[in-house]
Amino acid sequence: MAGGYCFLDHMTDAVIEAYGETLEEAFENAAKGLNDTMVDLKTVMPNEDLKITAQGHDLYSLLFDWLDKVLLLLVADGIVMSEFSVKIRQHDDNGDGYSLTGIAKGEKLNLDRHHYKVEIKAVTYHEMEIRQEKGKATVKFLLDL
Template sequence: MFLDSVEYLDHMTDAYLRIRGQTMNEAFEYSAMGLVNIMYDIENIEKKQQIPIFAEGDELENLLFDWLDKILLMMLIDKVIFSKFKIEITFDESSNRYLLTGYGEGELVDISKHELKVEIKGITYHEMKILNYKDTNETIIEYIVDL
């Protein structure tokens, strides 16, 4: 279960997450699931539709910020919430940028079914880290969201 890979760390005013994945793709997917789970109980979200998502960045941290920001905007503006993600990260040498392509599976927010736990104001670069450990085949991501 993904929640075994997501830690919600103590922070005075914001949400601080540490994510563990066996690959960079998995860590990014779990990072998004951790984000959704801050606002809504991810266990109550059905996989009714697939929505394509694209993100890009000059560095992996830029890519992570763009990825999480797009998911947050989809939740706040489009009222779509996700319970699963499937993505692939590539590096495009012609543009010298990281590209993320994939989709999220979820449904529209239904206030009779999905209770808002807390609202997120935004994703921050503060304390954002992506650590890739080749010897243990583990990627660790840490990031903070402004509540």
């Protein structure tokens, strides 16, 4: 099964479901979906590497922090990203505490070339889901537009 993401119907906001064979691949595809909400990813030339780290006391807060950091790069620094590589580490056996190290590939936002779609105001916990089954991981989240 190949990983990916899809946009789910919502009246006013963007709901994205991202999936992959591993939780890490699902997180990578979640970041792609976030960027694809604002710009056409086919127009992005991934020629710059950026290191992104995120922390969370559980997987939900880790996903939130990861997407929030990706959004900050996009909105505040004007960097559009189309490729991601993520490593997630659990801090202890009780499931308390996670860290994520990611590499994003992208370039400076160019409004003439990147086909700007819509502005994202914030990542939210609303409707957030994380499901892990054998051979498949899925994350779902809502972006406030």
